[in-house]
Amino acid sequence: MQKSNLLKFIIKNKYLIVGLIVMGALAPLAHTEPQPAEVLAVYFTPPTGAVHGLTKHLDGAKKSIRVMAYGFTSVEISQALVRAKQRGVLVELIQDEKSSQNNGEAIAPLVEVGIFVRNDAEHAIQHNKVMLIDDDVVVTGSYNFTNSADKRNAENFMILKSVYAAKRYAENWAIHWAHAKPLTEVPKKKRR
Ligand SMILES: [Zn+2]
Numbered sequence: 130m131q132k133s134n135l136l137k138f139i140i141k142n143k144y145l146i147v148g149l150i151v152m153g154a155l156a157p158l159a160h161t162e163p164q165p166a167e168v169l170a171v172y173f174t175p176p177t178g179a180v181h182g183l184t185k186h187l188d189g190a191k192k193s194i195r196v197m198a199y200g201f202t203s204v205e206i207s208q209a210l211v212r213a214k215q216r217g218v219l220v221e222l223i224q225d226e227k228s229s230q231n232n233g234e235a236i237a238p239l240v241e242v243g244i245f246v247r248n249d250a251e252h253a254i255q256h257n258k259v260m261l262i263d264d265d266v267v268v269t270g271s272y273n274f275t276n277s278a279d280k281r282n283a284e285n286f287m288i289l290k291s292v293y294a295a296k297r298y299a300e301n302w303a304i305h306w307a308h309a310k311p312l313t314e315v316p317k318k319k320r321r
Contacts, residue, residue: 167290172286195306200232201236202234224248225252247310247311
C-alpha cells in the first residue's frame with residue numbers, strides 16, 4: 130500500500146482503528162479481579178495439627194497436585210503426596226534450591242515413587258508456599274510444609290475453591306516449573 134493510500138485508509142477507518150486499539154488495551158482487564166471464591170477452610174498454628182486439614186484435602190485430590198514449597202520437611206505431607214501418586218494423581222513439586230538441602234527427609238520418598246521434583250534457583254529465594262489441587266482448589270498462606278510450621282511457629286493458610294484463582298496460580302506455577310531444574314538423584318535424608 131502506498132503512503133497516500135495508507136493515509137486515506139486510516140482516515141476512512143479511523144473509528145474502527147481507534148476501537149480496535151481500545152479493545153486491545155482493555156482485553157487484559159476482561160478477566161480481572163474481583164472473582165468469587167469459596168473458602169473451604171482456614172487454618173492457624175498454633176494449635177498444632179493444621180497439617181491434618183491439609184492432608185485431608187490432599188487425600189481428596191482426584192487428578193493433580195502441584196506444589197511450590199520453600200521448606201518441605203513434613204513427613205505427614207510427604208506421605209499424603211505419596212498416597213496421591215499411588216492412586217494415580219499427577220504430583221509435581223517445585224522447591225527452593227537453597228532450602229532443598231534441608232528437605233531431603235521429606236523429598237526423598239517422593240522421588241522414590243516417581244513424583245517429579247524440580248529445584249528453583251532463579252530467585253533470592255523461592256518463597257511461594259502453594260498447593261494446587263485438581264483445577265479448582267488453591268492452598269496458600271505463610272505456612273511452610275514443615276514440621277516447624279505445624280509445631281513451633283505462628284502460621285496460617287487458607288484452602289480456596291476457585292477455578293479462576295487456580296488458573297492464575299497454575300500459570301505462575303508453570304513459569305517456575307519451566308526454569309526449575311529436575312532433581313537428578315534421590316536427595317540425602319538429612320533431618321532439619
Ligand atoms: Zn522460579
